[in-house]
Amino acid sequence: MNSGTGKTALITGASSGIGQELAKLFAQDGYNLVLVARSDDTLDRLSDVFKSNYGTQNVTIIKKDLSEEDAAQDVYDQVKAKNITVDVLVNDAGVGLYGLFATDTDWEREKAMIHLNVLALTQMTKLFLYDMLARNEGKILNLASLLSIAPSPLMAVYAGTKAYVYNFTQSLVNELKDTNVTVTALLPNATDTDFFNKAGAENTKVTDEVQDPVMVAKDGYDALMAGKPKVVPGGLKNKSYEVISYVAPQEAMAAVMRDKMSQKPEPDQKSSNVAWGIGFGVAVLAGFALVVAYNNTSEYDRARYRYKLKGLGDNLSDLISSAIDTVIDTYQNAKTKVEHVAAKETPEEVLEEIEA
Ligand SMILES: NC(=O)c1ccc[n+]([C@@H]2O[C@H](COP(=O)([O-])OP(=O)(O)OC[C@H]3O[C@@H](n4cnc5c(N)ncnc54)[C@H](OP(=O)(O)O)[C@@H]3O)[C@@H](O)[C@H]2O)c1
Known part of the structure; x- marks a missing residue:
C-alpha cells in the first residue's frame, strides 16, 4: 500500500x-x-x-x-x-x-x-x-x-x-x-x-x-x-548560494542579484561572454563585491565577517564531503542497476528493470 x-x-x-x-x-x-x-x-x-x-x-x-x-x-x-x-x-x-x-x-x-x-x-x-x-x-x-x-x-x-x-x-x-x-x-x-x-x-x-x-x-x-x-x-551549487547569502554583506548580495536579474546582453555581446560561463561570472562578481565591501567596512565589521567566513569554511567542507558521499552513492546505485540490467534476458525485462 x-x-x-x-x-x-x-x-x-x-x-x-x-x-x-x-x-x-x-x-x-x-x-x-x-x-x-x-x-x-x-x-x-x-x-x-x-x-x-x-x-x-x-x-x-x-x-x-x-x-x-x-x-x-x-x-x-x-x-x-x-x-x-x-x-x-x-x-x-x-x-x-x-x-x-x-x-x-x-x-x-x-x-x-x-x-x-x-x-x-x-x-x-x-x-x-x-x-x-x-x-x-x-x-x-x-x-x-x-x-x-x-x-x-x-x-x-x-x-x-x-x-x-x-x-x-x-x-x-x-x-x-x-x-x-x-x-x-x-x-x-x-x-x-x-x-x-x-x-x-x-x-x-x-x-x-x-x-x-x-x-x-x-x-x-x-x-x-x-x-x-x-x-x-x-545540490552543492544552490546550497553554496544559500551559505553565501547568510555570510556575505547584504550590499554585495544585492549587487550580485541585480546582475543576475538584469536583461541578457544583445546577441553579439552575448556570444563573446558565453565562454566565461554564467556561473563563473556570478562567482567573480560576488568575489569582487565581497572585496569592495570588505575594504569599505569598519574594523569591527571586518572581524565579524572573518568570523562568519570561518563558519562558511566549515559549512563548505561539510557540503563537499556530503557531495562526495552523493557521488559515491550515485556510482554504487548505477553499478547495481547496470548489473541488474545485464542479468536480464529479454528486451521487455531490460525495459522493466530500467523503469523500476
Ligand atoms: N519558478 C521559479 O523560478 C521559482 C523559484 C522559487 C520559488 N518559486 C515559487 O514556486 C511557486 C510556484 O511557482 P511556479 O514556478 O511553479 O510558477 P507557475 O508555473 O507560474 O505556477 C504558479 C501557480 O500558482 C497559481 N496561481 C497564480 N496566481 C494565482 C491566484 N491569484 N490564485 C490562485 N492560484 C494562483 C497558478 O494557477 P492559475 O494561474 O491557474 O491560477 C499556478 O498553478 C510560487 O510560489 C513561486 O513563487 C518559483
Whole structure:
C-alpha cells in the first residue's frame, strides 16, 4: 500500500509548474487530492490523468483566485462542507513581478501579489494548522525561494514576500517542535516554469540557468515527508548560494542579484561572454563585491565577517564531503542497476528493470 492511501493533500497552484509536479507525486503515492487554482479546466484535465494513471480515488477541484480578500477562508469552508480532512497542505500558488519598484511596477499587481504570496498563504496555514494540531498530525509545505534570503533588486516586492514566507515558516517550525505537525519551507533557485514569463522577467540572465521543476518538486516532497524544516533543491551549487547569502554583506548580495536579474546582453555581446560561463561570472562578481565591501567596512565589521567566513569554511567542507558521499552513492546505485540490467534476458525485462 502507498504511504498516502486514505489521506488527502490540498495543493494550491496545482495547475502548473512546481505545484503540478508536486500534485503528481502525491497522486503517485496514493493520496486523494484537493487542487486549487484559477484554471479549473487544467485542474479537471489533471484530475482525469491522475485517476487513469495512478488510480487516484478522489480529486476535488476548487477554482479560486487566492489574491482576493478571504479567498483562503472560502477554500477552507468548501473543504469542510465536503467533510474532507486535509492531512497535507501545500501552499504553492505564487507569482512574481519584474521591474524597478519606484518607476516600473504596477501597484495593483503588487498588491495582488502580496495578497497571494503572503496573506492567502498565512490564512491557509492558520485555518488548516488549527485542525492539524487538534488531531496532532499533519504536514505543511510552504513555497519560499532562494530569494527569501537575498535582497533582489528588480524583484524587490516578490523577494520581500518570499522572505516573509521563509521567516514565518521557520518560526512555526519552532512553535510546533513538540507536536507531530511539521512545516517545511522549499527554497528553489530559478526553475523552468511559466513563472518568469508571467512576471515579465523572461529575458533576464537568471533564466539561462533554470533547474528542472520535477527535481525541485521531488526534493520538496522528500523533505516534507521527512518533516525537515527547509530544503534547498539542486545540490552543492544552490546550497553554496544559500551559505553565501547568510555570510556575505547584504550590499554585495544585492549587487550580485541585480546582475543576475538584469536583461541578457544583445546577441553579439552575448556570444563573446558565453565562454566565461554564467556561473563563473556570478562567482567573480560576488568575489569582487565581497572585496569592495570588505575594504569599505569598519574594523569591527571586518572581524565579524572573518568570523562568519570561518563558519562558511566549515559549512563548505561539510557540503563537499556530503557531495562526495552523493557521488559515491550515485556510482554504487548505477553499478547495481547496470548489473541488474545485464542479468536480464529479454528486451521487455531490460525495459522493466530500467523503469523500476
Ligand atoms: N519558478 C521559479 O523560478 C521559482 C523559484 C522559487 C520559488 N518559486 C515559487 O514556486 C511557486 C510556484 O511557482 P511556479 O514556478 O511553479 O510558477 P507557475 O508555473 O507560474 O505556477 C504558479 C501557480 O500558482 C497559481 N496561481 C497564480 N496566481 C494565482 C491566484 N491569484 N490564485 C490562485 N492560484 C494562483 C497558478 O494557477 P492559475 O494561474 O491557474 O491560477 C499556478 O498553478 C510560487 O510560489 C513561486 O513563487 C518559483
